[in-house]
Amino acid sequence: MDKSALDILTQYLPSFPRKHAGKIITDTTEFMSIDYGDVMFLDNKHYLVTKNLSERRFGLEDPKYWVKRCRELETGNQQIIKLEFYEKFDVTIGSIQSSCYRSPRKESRILQLINNDMRFMQGRTVLDTKGNCVRILDIIYGTELDVVLDRLQISHEEYFHTVFPDFFAKYIGAVKAIEHLHTNQEQHGDIRRDHLLVESETKSWRWIDFDYTFGLRENPYALDIFGLGSILLLLVGQREITAQQLAAANSQATTSDNIKKEDMALAMPYRLANIQKKYPYIPDALNNVCMHFSAKNSVFYSSVTEFVTALLTCFHKLPVFTAARGRYPEV
CATH class of the missing domain: 1.10.510.10 (Transferase(Phosphotransferase) domain 1)
Structure with missing residues (x-):
């Protein structure tokens, strides 16, 4: 791919500040380095990263650097993109003890299972150039x-x-x-x-x-x-x-x-x-x-x-x- 992020943004979003144009991303492995102004190229679509998302934990904002708020440049649609990230921890409830794992591929299976079932969030899975499991999700307002x-x-x-x-x-x-x-x-x-x-x-x-x-x-x-x-x-x-x-x-x-x-x-x-x-x-x-x-x-x-x-x-x-x-x- 010969075009830069600035070229892509100039084409699809000419109002975007030139100084914030980042880089083109095709390998999402190092998700911590992907930030505002970068453009992820996934499944022949361009996604402008606008922010890292976070969730509330005990009244505090807990950043989730593997979850990005993005704009699909071809359509202008807002999307949430979850990148491949793994972690493991133990939980105990009464006499129940278990290890919990973060599994991107398990989430991908469920997205297929509940496709068009509006009791759940909706989305699809694509692979980046390194085979990472990237989930592109519709935003629920x-x-x-x-x-x-x-x-x-x-x-x-x-x-x-x-x-x-x-x-x-x-x-x-x-x-x-x-x-x-x-x-x-x-x-x-x-x-x-x-x-x-x-x-x-x-x-x-x-x-x-x-x-x-x-x-x-x-x-x-x-x-x-x-x-x-x-x-x-x-x-x-x-x-x-x-x-x-x-x-x-x-x-x-x-x-x-x-x-x-x-x-x-x-x-x-x-x-x-x-x-x-x-x-x-x-x-x-x-x-x-x-x-x-x-x-x-x-x-x-x-x-x-x-x-x-x-x-x-x-x-x-x-x-x-x-x-x-x-x-x-x-x-």
């Missing part, structure tokens, strides 16, 4: 689920009786999407509140980021199920209910002084799982599902299918659903 919940300026009781039933139906749909992956012997691998986006235009709930995999021989999907449980606790409680919040509420009229260690979440001991102790109007059936993810529980859901069955039973027993049957989408 939306908001992370926890941010959506945090923006609701209403009491929990009002939330539970007005907003929650619709959100619960959409959550069950999202859980069924994960069931689809498991039925095809694939894990999501990194189920978290910020990996479930509420799309702005459609209000659809969509999963992103599938490149983690973990090795559990007894139940290869256990960590996905715990991730779903963590999101359920967030959804039922409207937000994360922490031990610190409960301690601060002790001086008020509350049952928080009766909360014990076994009422907290197994995966995150600082979070309340027995939500009925803070909000007594939570139905027993729903609270029982939440308690499956508590430190007290010793019998966990063996599959997402079993979990879906329990969720559906709770959904159809919600008082607001019983009073206005048919108001909410089919789940």
Whole structure:
């Protein structure tokens, strides 16, 4: 290829500042060196790098230098491009221990599996000149689920009786999407509140980021199920209910002084799982599902299918659903 990045940018984006024109990239192995103004040439298309992406971790921005926000110069479309990056770490939840791996090729398999399934992010995989697995993803314009919940300026009781039933139906749909992956012997691998986006235009709930995999021989999907449980606790409680919040509420009229260690979440001991102790109007059936993810529980859901069955039973027993049957989408 004889053209420089400046030549390409002059052709497709003449307004781009000449001084920021970088280099043409065909080998993405050294992703740390790929930055703003560089042009990646992949599968006969040119992608201008505009920024490195990051994600929220414990309130901080965690840079992901292998994930680039790009503009496809031929079309002007905005894309996210994930470059090949590997890492490994260990996780422990109660008695469950597992090694987790980042696997670009696993994410590529899932992108093929869920093509045109709008419950998930969409994209395709191409190989660079060195055979690196590059995923070119469509951008979902939306908001992370926890941010959506945090923006609701209403009491929990009002939330539970007005907003929650619709959100619960959409959550069950999202859980069924994960069931689809498991039925095809694939894990999501990194189920978290910020990996479930509420799309702005459609209000659809969509999963992103599938490149983690973990090795559990007894139940290869256990960590996905715990991730779903963590999101359920967030959804039922409207937000994360922490031990610190409960301690601060002790001086008020509350049952928080009766909360014990076994009422907290197994995966995150600082979070309340027995939500009925803070909000007594939570139905027993729903609270029982939440308690499956508590430190007290010793019998966990063996599959997402079993979990879906329990969720559906709770959904159809919600008082607001019983009073206005048919108001909410089919789940």
